Amino acid sequence: MDLFDDKDWGEILKPLIEKYRNHRHPLHYGNIYQLLVMVILSAQDRDDHINSLAPAIFDRYPTIDTLTEANQNDLTQLLQGVRYHNNKIEWILQTAKIIKSKGYIPENMKELTTLPGIGRKSANVLLREMGRPSEGVLVDLHVLRVAPRLGITKATVADTIEKDLMKHVPKNLWEDTGLSLSFLGREICRPTNPKHNECILADSCEWFKSVVKS
Known part of the structure; x- marks a missing residue:
């Protein structure tokens, strides 16, 4: 059997x-834009570590539009303590530009997993916190x-x-x-x-x- x-x-x-x-999600986000960035950063890192960095990130870049104006050096100053930060910064910048061009953050598995740095694990988190149907x-x-x-x-x-x-x-x-x-x-x-x-x-x-x- x-x-x-x-x-x-x-x-x-x-x-x-x-x-x-x-229970509140371990990543302490204020909106889905913030969660999107944080799930990318949290891969192979600690949630509490990312929570500690988040206020400085979102004070400086409160929206997707402002994040698209950042560059690798700007974000390295804030994120150099994050594991694999160079790759993650590149993914965040690419994702911000894609979302700005779309005009929305995707709300389904297929579209979410086309974003750099977003796999099924992160997409499942995002869909749950968005209140969208589970996939x-x-x-x-x-x-x-x-x-x-x-x-x-x-x-x-x-x-x-x-x-x-x-x-x-x-x-x-x-x-x-x-x-x-x-x-x-x-x-x-x-x-x-x-x-x-x-x-x-x-x-x-x-x-x-x-x-x-x-």
């Missing part, structure tokens, strides 16, 4: 989703760790994990599933010393069962 077939993951995840549904499930570094531990997937690659989540979780729960699993990974299911006794999914977790057996 397939690992997934004997479990109703929609029902299993509901208490977790209920717990985290109203996938957010898979960040925390979900990448948590989903296989729970037993929802055997995969270790983000795209495959997302496909498994989309297959085994009802679509009406996609919007909150990724972020809820991410918060679980941040707070409880840590890379080391996970807090099994505090996890509301412990009874359904394949990894916890293996720990108990050992």
Whole structure:
């Protein structure tokens, strides 16, 4: 029997989703323009680090139009502490120009993922925060760790994990599933010393069962 077939993951995840549904997104943005810039910057960096830099960025560049007037050197002064900042600055500048020419920030997966620096993970974040229909499930570094531990997937690659989540979780729960699993990974299911006794999914977790057996 397939690992997934004997479990109703929609029902299993509901208490977790209920717990985290109203939590504020870890990136402290003021509008979707700010979130767009911040999700590009946050890749392989810490959300709290990007939050600390954001006020200076948006004081200087409060809109897409003002950001298109910036150059690499201007942004390097503000972002040189960000991981891979040279690539990210280039993506931000290109994205700002594309959005200015379009006249809007895209609100669907297909268009969002054509923007430099925006992959499916970032697009899923943007769609959720925009209140647009879900087209996938957010898979960040925390979900990448948590989903296989729970037993929802055997995969270790983000795209495959997302496909498994989309297959085994009802679509009406996609919007909150990724972020809820991410918060679980941040707070409880840590890379080391996970807090099994505090996890509301412990009874359904394949990894916890293996720990108990050992």
